[in-house]
Amino acid sequence: DLFYRQMPKVELHAHLNGSVSFSTIEKLMARKPHLNIEHNMTAILSGQKRTLDECFQVFKVIHQLIDTEEDILMxxxxxxxxxxxxxxxxxxxxxxxxxxxxxxMTKRSYVQTVIEAIRQCKNEGLDIEVRLLVSVDRRHGVEVAMKTVKLAEDFMRSTDGFVVGLDLSGDPTVGHGGDLLPALQKAKNCGLKLSLHLSEVPSQVDESELLLNIPPDRIGHGTFLHPEVGGAQSLVDKVMKNNTPLGKNVLSNQRSTIKVYEYIPPHKHQSDFGPLVFCSIQTDDRGVFCTELSKEYQLAASTFSLSREAMWSLSQKAIDFTFAPDSLKQQLHQKWFELHPSLF
Ligand code: 5GP
Structure with missing residues (x-):
């Protein structure tokens, strides 16, 4: 539907290596034919369902294909x-x-290269503002997390505002988020915005309790926070008390069997958590799930019978939950204001 493609949108939850398209994968495969990687190893095709564990296997394959600065830049x-x-x-x-x-390739040159890509796109005049969150993989433990925070902090201070925050992600069934608290706290204290994946799988009440105490600036998923799905009222209360925006990936995870609970109508979350919750529509891993943000919008509109105006509001509301400075938020609101008449 051209409408959803043309509608201005905000993407708040996109993992770089999960967002690699079919055509880019083809180029990478041509660079590394000896790896013998096939498309069904790097993407989950429409109609297929995978366990969370299988999803994480896919990332391993993609990472094998992307192992130089040249690859990262492309x-x-x-x-x-x-x-x-x-x-x-x-x-x-x-x-x-x-x-x-x-x-x-070093971790520093890796981040440097992603920033270089953002710069080049800006210089080419692409009509998109890009900001970066440096991710901590929870599987690697607190020592690595500390170093990652240091790296993120260095880049936050030395680049023109491209690095804005820290993300906690990685296989939620491995390790304990509580162990990473010192690193996350350090990030928060130095001014990095925190976006944490939490309660992505059931039985993480204790961990979520600890992580919510920091508190994060945004929550990714929060699928199992609610007592109705095995979370706890205390978690919901904490989210409410701290005004922590909860970014639901309403549809992007429907192909991962474990996250079906995220697949519930936005108004249900609204009534459970109140106006703090923003149900933004996000792709998560656009390449792996073979989707586009416009497709997710269209799917949400038809699934929940929402009007084009309602979808427009949803996309505009997401501006307020970005980690962008206020001046940029204002510019984005202005852009939405100017584009509105051309679409309605
Ligand atoms: P990268 O960080 O390499 O650019 O993107 C892939 C990585 O993002 C994965 O290895 C994993 O750590 C993280 N990731 C992608 N999708 C998800 C998700 O749905 N949940 C969690 N917890 N982590 C994810």
Missing amino acids: VAKDVIREFAEDGVKYLELRTTPREDKNTG
Whole structure:
């Protein structure tokens, strides 16, 4: 539907290496034919369902394909360009710095290269603002997390405001988020905005309790926070008390069997959590799930019988929950205001 493609959109939850398109994967495969990687190893096709564990296997394969600065630059530029082509005006990318002894890529050069891609896209005049969250992979423990925070802090201070925050992600069934508290707290104290994946799987009440105490600036998923789905009222109360915006990925995870509870109508969350909750529509891993943000909007509209005006409001509301400075938020609101008449 052209309407949803043309509608200006905000993408707040996109993992860089989960957002790699089919055509970029083809280019990477051509660079590394010896790996013998096939498309069904890097994407979950429509109609297929995978367990969370299987989803995380897919990332391992993608990471094998992307192991040089040259790869990262191409991937990040392609991803940004493709989001722009889909009508995304503000993109918050998140990615986990990786190093590779064989190619000489370091975590620092990894982040530097993603920032270079953002810069190049800006210089090419693409109509999209991009900001970066540096991801901590929970599987790697607190020592690595501390170093990642330091890296994020350095880049936050030395680049033109491109790095705005820290993301906590990685396989939620491995490790305990509580162990990472010192690193997350340090990030918060130095001014990095915190977006934490939490209660993505059941039985993480204790962990979520600890993480919510920080408190984060935004929650990713929060699928199992609610007592009705095995969470706890105390968690809901904490979210309410701290005014923590809860970014539901309303549809993007429908292909991962574990996250079906996220697949519930926005108004239900609204009534449970009140106006704090914003139900933004986000892709999470657009490449892996073979989707586009415009498709997710269209799917949400038809699934929940929402009007185009309602979808427009949803996309505009997301501006307020970005980690962008106020001046940029104002510019984005202005853009929405100017584009509205051309679409209605
Ligand atoms: P990257 O950080 O390499 O750019 O993107 C892929 C990584 O993002 C994965 O290895 C994983 O750590 C994280 N990730 C992507 N999708 C999800 C998700 O749905 N849940 C969690 N917890 N982590 C994810």
